[in-house]
Amino acid sequence: MFRRLACQFLFCLLCSPAGAAGVVHLILSDDGPAYQEVASAFRVGIGARLHVKVWSLAELDVAQMQALTRAYDLVVPVGVKAARFVAEYHAGRAPVLALMIPRATSEKLKWPAGLARKHISAVFIDQPPERSLALVEVVFPSARNVGLVVSGENEVVAKTLVKAAAQRNLRMNVATVGGPEDLPPALRRVLAESDVLLLVPDSIAINAGNAQNVLLTTYRFRIPVVGFSQGLTKAGAVASVYSSPAQIGLQGGQFALRLDADGELPAPGYSRENSFAFNPHVARSLGLVLPSEAEIRGKLESSNDD
Amino acid sequence: MVMHRWFLCIGLVLAFPAQAQPELSEADFLAEMPTVLTASRLSQPLMDAPNSITVIDRKQIEASGYHNLADLFRLAPGMYVGFKKGWFHNVTHTFAAEYARRMQVMVDGRSVYLPSIGGVRWDTLPLAIQDIERIEVVRGPNAASFGANAFTGIINIITRHPDDVAGRMLQLAAGNHDRREALFRWAGRSASGSHRVTLGERQDNGFDDHHDDENSRMLNYRGEFELGNQENLGLQFGALWGDRGEGRSTDVSFQPHDQEVVSGYFQADYQQQLPSGNKLQAKLFFNTLDTTEDVPVSLIPGAYYEADLLAQRWHAEFELDSSHGDNLRSAVGAYVRRDSVRSLLYFNDTDKLHVDSHGLFGHLEWRMANAWLLNTGAFWEDYEMVGGRFSPRATVHWQPSTRHSFRFGVSKAYRNPVLFETSADYRVRLLTADGLPISTQVPGFPDVLFPDILASGNVAPESIVSREIGYIGLWPEQDITLDVRLFRERIANFIDVQCSTGKKGCKTGEPPYRDWYNLEDVMQQGYEIQAKWNPAPNNMVMLNHAYLEIDTDIEYQEYSPPKMTGLHWLHRFGRDIDMTLSHYWVSSFTAIDQDRIPRYQRLDARLAKSFRIKDMRGQIALTWQNLTGTYMEFHDSPRNAFDRRANISFQLDF
Structure with a gap:
């Protein structure tokens, strides 16, 4: 029993995103130009430090989503549909940064109880x-x-x-x-x-x-x-x-870098640029x-x- | 495809209004919204308009407390408002006369100008002040856009959209001179569109010692229908009927009697927003005004003559408003019209007289550079009685900043003579009390008297060439707007009735009969100023001033007040008490064919308290007109003494 727990602890440390050159999974609600704009700007914001894998929501099933969120790689849903899908089938580990969703909708999303607040963030599409x-x-x-x-x-x-x-x-x-x-x-x-x-x-x-x-x-x-x-x-x-999709994407990239550096995401907020x-x-x-x-x-x- | 989805979306919302709304998503931010206010769909802003325009908005209309439509025009500089009778109101922009033949008046774009005698019978419009959204008063000729008769100005009354007055409204009012008014309005939506229905009744005893009382009932309907595919259809109809006191006991041939009035209209407006962003409009309307009166004469006991008059207008037009890039906009269109009149007294004919006209118009607005704008346009019109005429206009605007605009313009306009000026054959047929020819009662007396006016039809249209400089200045931080118009106008072929001897007062009924003639030229020049200032929330001060100088040899050398000033203060105390004070100064003048009235001033005041009872909104308003003392309205003989008047009204929206 103790050995199993110790192994899990060690595994967690190894998989911790802090300092890890991991993968960021960008999940787009749609293939439309606005979502592509977010993805491009996100890549610019994050630089070459992290590898970004872009998914379209349509190509992900429940099992894949659970597999993705079982790991400690950052998952970045873009748009309400993707955010809701991620929230619904989140396996409990992956930090989540939702981009381009309204604040009101963001507050209604239910995340797994075990997911730390510092691992949940968002850049809203609306304005303060x-x-x-x-x-x-x-x-x-x-x-x-x-x-x-x-x-x-x-x-x-x-x-x-x-x-x-x-x-x-x-x-x-x-x-x-x-x-x-x-x-x-x-x-x-x-x-x-x-x-x-x-x-x-x-x-x-x-x-x-x-x-x-x-x-x-x-x-x-x-x-x-x-x-x-x-x-x-x-x-x-x-x-x-x-706030344009590009402005939101850029800030999303910067948030991802913060997670990479500090191990925690900034609190959900409005895009600084408008x-x-x-x-x-x-x-x-x-x-x-x-x-x-x-x-x-x-x-x-x-x-x-x- | 995108558009298609939008219509599907709108359709679904309309079809299932009770369904829960979808949760907010990024689509609400990113979506292309259906464009509703494209450049071409909009009228021009005041700064870019080729004329000086006074907009009397809903707030000012309510604040004025005026219950006669004509009174509202006191709020525009240079507009003279006079009451010839309790119910007969004269609204003119220069050339004050019993019949305001030199102005175009429209309600929702429907011309209500009378083709028979000219002018507008304000008392016969089936229109409640409560249904007016705003009034645009164009000061100066505008025939290039609206054709002949837009000679010295245009009034366009825009009524309220049914959606903006949804619910029920009841208004009751009472005042001096036995004035009573009741109005009920319902507006709402059905599956097919929006509807507004207004019913009203009013009565008024008019001036003291005059037989000029009025009672009217009216109804009107306006429906707005969205046909899909960016198409809209508006339908309107209305009717007004009642009696008017007419005649004077001192006038042997015009003894007191009642005039029966029936007026009506129908109007259809079609609009389509084209995929290009341009707008196509079509309009069809019909107006009718039928007045019936038996005029007693005192010379022969029981004798009378009929003075019935029917005036009708059919009108159809289309217009295409287009944008050609960001800097060029155009409007082109055409119309056909038939005017019909019937009156045995005025035209010596039992059949209807018809006169047809048609026209083409075009307008171009070109922003040549950031600070320079050109408005140019022309109207070609063929009026059956006088042939084709061309009314051009060009104005250049210099706008050194977004806050200042200078306008330099020149335009030419015509006024086509009305049927009474081209075809009058005014003959009195005296009848006995039993309706038989008078010769059966007084042997030897002619059944048909000599014509009073016999029109030769040789009269040419009046023309006006106007040169003007306009300025509009805005100071948004202080909420100040200033509008100045300087003008110099030459009027040629001024039409008036007189004897062939050139004298006004030839003996009625004997040759040479009176006829209509083109008289000498008239020069007029002057300025108009309108300043509005909102010094604090719920506070507005407005100053209007007009100065007019006339140079002519025609008999009425001062046919409009040389100076007119209006000062208005609107203030709200707290959240629900509104006060308005309006002071007018009008100098002495002589309206055409009237006698001189002395200068006067007049102070009007209104105090209104609004309240709420659950979901109902109410208002009680007290209005005083002419707190400064009695003055003469329009003419001095008979004396139109306008005394101090008070009015109380109660309104409930529920």
Whole structure:
């Protein structure tokens, strides 16, 4: 009995990722360009120190996944599907770094009880609420009332935003919706009392199915929108702050290096790097004058420094 | 393929609305969203527009507390609003006259200009102020975009989308002069689209000592339907009916009586967002206004004459808005129209008179360089009564920064004469109390009197050449907007009615009959200023000022107030009490064919308290008009004394 335990201990030490030039298994939810972009940037971030093996989720079955996670090699699921698959069939040993998943979804993932917290991390695709608010402030300096429509899943985000807004001398008009049927009246109520509408990712308040109606409603109210993706900006939001797949991948690579060096992953967090997208056509049509992009970046960077 | 998936996705959401929403994933961040606001779909921002435009938005409309549609135009600089009667309202941008023939007025792009006598009968529009989203007032000629009659300006009233007013709304109001109004609106969604229905009733006794009371009932419907494949269909219809007090006891040939009014419209709007990002639009509408009145005369007891008048307009048009790269946008289109009128009194004909017109238009917006923008366009129009006319326009914008825009423009516009100016044969047929020719009661008395106005049809369209300089300045940090327009305009072929002797007051009913003539040229120049400032949240100050100088030999040398100023302050106390103060100063002038009114000032105020009861939202509002004391509206004889008036309204959204 003792011999068996001692052997296991020795085996663990040998297999410990710290200091080991092991393999990193990158598991992509999909083969699409965004996932490939994450993979490429991840390789750049990690350098030549670790070997990266890229898997497509479609080519992995349950047994393979269990085999992968039985070892101590870092497993990096990219996207929600891969992350969920890894979580479901995790055999209990491999550290996990989920990339490009929303914070809310990340918090819902269930990991094996034995997996140490220092071996679970993520780089979120969404933005810290303060960052979105800073963009609102810089792009719409005369805005005082910021509208927000969210469902229960964003309760914490809404509270954070209300606090952060107060510090910036802004007032959040928050409406919480229970279901899709509550959205139109809530949106109208909020728009009527807001200078700008802030969109945060929310499966009920804004999704691919209702984006068209939400944006058209805001346009009819002549209220500009600050979104969270390039797609939303192209579709009609005046401005968005977002992290590109490359920025997330690069930070993922840096996290992997930390694990390699320190034996533990940094805590899950937002991507440090971010990008902005603007829709000058919509801005002009709403009679808005956007500061120049350089001006916006300059102000945001100085507010970050503060 | 991507688009196909989107429609499938939207379809699934619509088909199974009760299903749980999928959990958030990276797809929500990475996905291409269906583009809804492409450049070509949007109207131009104020800075890039070839005209000075005042936008009266929902907030200002509500804050004004005005319950007569025409009153809202007091909020735009250079617009004169006068009440000729309690229910007959005049809205003009220069050339104040009983019939505002020199402005185009549209509701959701539907022209409500009357082809019979010209102008707009504001009191007959089946439209509730509560259903208006915003009003765009284009100050200055814009025939290059909207054809003849967009001569000195355009008003476009945009109504509220059903989705934006979903639910039920009830409004009750009462005020001086026995004013009562009730309005009910329902809006909601069905599987096929969104719908809005409004029902209303109003009454008002008009001016003191005048027989100009009004009562109306109205209904309207607007439906918006998504047809898939980026296609939308909008359907609207509405009707208004009621009575208007007419006539004066001092006028022997126009004794007090009632005018029966029935108006209606139908409108269909089709829009398709093309895969290229361009937009195709088509519009079809029909307007009708039927007024019926038996006018008593006091010379012969019981005698009267019929003054019925029917005016109708059919109109179809299409438009293609395109983007050609980032710097070039265009709009091209065409229309066909038929105007019909019928009136035995006005045209001496029991049949309908028809006049057809058609036109082609094009507009190009070219951003030549970062700071330079060119707007150029033209409208060619063939109006049956006068032939083809070409209205061009070009404006150059210099925008040294995103906050300042200077506009230099020149445009030419025409005003086609209305049917009353080309085809009038105004003959009174006196009837006995039993409806028989008057000669049966008074032997020898002519059944048909000499024409009062007999149009030769030789009148040419009026033309205007306008040169203007515009400036828009924005100071977003202070929330200040400044809009200045300087203009100089030459109007040729000014049309007015007079005797062949060249005098205005020839003896009615005797040759030479009155006819319409093209008179001398008119020069007018002036400026308009609009400044808006939001010094603090829930606080807005707006200043409008207009100055007009007229140089002409025509009889009415001051046909619009030389100076008009409006100062407005909107303020919210706490979260639910709104206050508005509006002060107007209008200088003395003489509207065309009216007598001079002295200068006046007027102070309006509104106080509103909003409240909530569970899911219901309510508001009680008190409005005072003219707190400064009685003044004359539009003309002095008969005296249109506008006294101090108060109004209380209660609104519930549930």
